[in-house]
Amino acid sequence: MLPTAKLDGILSRFEEIEAHMAASPERDTYVRLTREYAELEPLVASIRRLRRAEREAAEVEELIAEAAGDAEMARVAEGEKAALAEAIEALGHEIRLALLPKDEADRKSAILEVRAGTGGDEAALFAGDLFRMYSRYADRRGWKVELLSASEGEAGGYKEVIAAVNGTDVFARLKFESGVHRVQRVPDTEASGRIHTSAATVAVLPEAEDVDVDIADGDLRIDTFRASGSGGQHVNTTDSAIRITHLPTGIVVAVQDERSQHKNRAKAMTLLRSRIYDAARGRLDNERAAARRGQVGSGDRSERIRTYNFPQGRVTDHRINLTLYKLPELMEGGGALDELIDALLATHQAALLADQDGERSTAA
Structure with a gap:
């Protein structure tokens, strides 16, 4: 059952907003x-x-009651009743999804x-x-x-x-x-045709804005160094690379992609x-872990989430046990990737709905 009082409150708030906007408020308020x-909306x-x-x-229920002696009218009304019941169920599901807690990120x-x-060189190629x-x-x-940082593999692809x-x-x-992606394929350098597994x-x-994170200058240690490269023109001759250490957390980042410091x-x-x-x-998620069952996978980046099997042309997402035989399309960033992502989102929403229904039943 949908929370009637909550829906009434949403409608009232929407009408209030319309009235305020019609009153020509100040720009920031508008x-x-x-x-x-x-x-x-x-x-x-x-x-x-x-x-x-x-x-x-x-109204259809009233019509059915009134048409007790009219078989044809009763048949038409019953058909309308079934169609309306289907529409009500679909709209209820749509509204329940819209009322789920939003991830602010x-x-x-x-x-x-x-x-x-x-997997060595093959892992770097797969990362690429x-x-x-x-x-x-x-x-x-x-x-x-926008590329922030890259470390190329010796045979191609990326180490990072x-x-x-x-x-x-x-x-x-x-x-x-987020997680470990495993690949099974025959490397170009494998003469015997043996399948290798790498990851x-x-x-x-989520990209944080200034308002999301308050970083004091005194909490930073900034080091400059000379960017490394593959030799020749690709090696910087000035200390343009930057390494920043956030002292309170120990988080370290380094960027050397640009020639400009x-x-x-x-x-x-x-x-x-x-x-x-x-x-x-992550810390907040861990604190809420016991009450938060609606997550697809653990979120742990050491968790193996997907396998890409090139000889069979298939990809399997282990969290939702979904296999698609559309690997070439997926690797091109095509609709198969949308299909996987949509399935993951649907599973996540279904789990959240189950949690919400469980909490409502417990409260009742």
């Missing part, structure tokens, strides 16, 4: 009201459709970190493939990818690559990608803020 209006539309369907259902951009794990997959996926969704992915709802779409670790952090410092601060913010979120 901007705040407009933002709240935009957030509530789709939910209010669903509630109004639900209320309308419920009224129509009540979902609308944020994200920091994407991909690191080669076990994963980063390319996410980059192409970002392009498809109109997000911007870190990038900022900027856009709307980036963290919401990518947050379940890469992905971490997705100023740009490297700005990127390093972006990365540092996000890691501090992520660590704080």
Whole structure:
């Protein structure tokens, strides 16, 4: 059952906002009201459709009672009753999803970190493939990818690559990608055709803004050093690379991607803020772990979440036991990745709904 009083409160608040906006308030107040209006508008539309369907259902029940002696009218009314019941159920589910607790980080951009794990050169190549997959996926969704730091593998790919992915709802779409990704394939250098297994670790952090994390200058130790590279023109001749240590937490970040020390410092601060913010979120999550069962996987970045089997062209997400035989499309950042992400989000929402229903039953 939906909480009637809560729905009534949402409708009342929406009407209050409309009245305040019509009264031409000050600019800052108007901007705040407009933002709240935009957030509530789709939910209010669903509630109004639900209320309308419920009224129509009540009218149909009266019609059925009145048509006791008219078989044809009763048959038509029963059909309308079934259609309205289906619509009411769908709208109720839609509203329950909209009322789920929101992750404040979902609308944020994200920091994407991909690191080669076990498997040597093949792991670095796979890390490069994963980063390319996410980059192409970002392009498809109109997000911007900005490289923050990269350490290339000797045979290609990356030992480590870190990038900022900027856009709307980036963290919401990518947050379940954190964990160990395992690959099974035949390396190009394998003459006997033997399948090798290697791995890469992905971490997705919500990109923190200045207002999310308060960092005092006195809490930072900033070191400069000469950027390393592959030799020749790629090695900096000035100390442009930046390493920042956050003394209270011991978190260390280093960026050497740009030739400008100023740009490297700005990127390093972006990365540092996000890691501090992520660590704080992690501590809160651990404190709420006993009561928070609606998570897909443990969130532990050492957890193996997915296997990419190239000889069979399949990918399996172990958290939801979903296998897709669409590996080439997935690695291109295509719709198969959306299919996986949508399934993970649906599972997460279903678990949250189950938790919410359980809490409501206990309270009753």
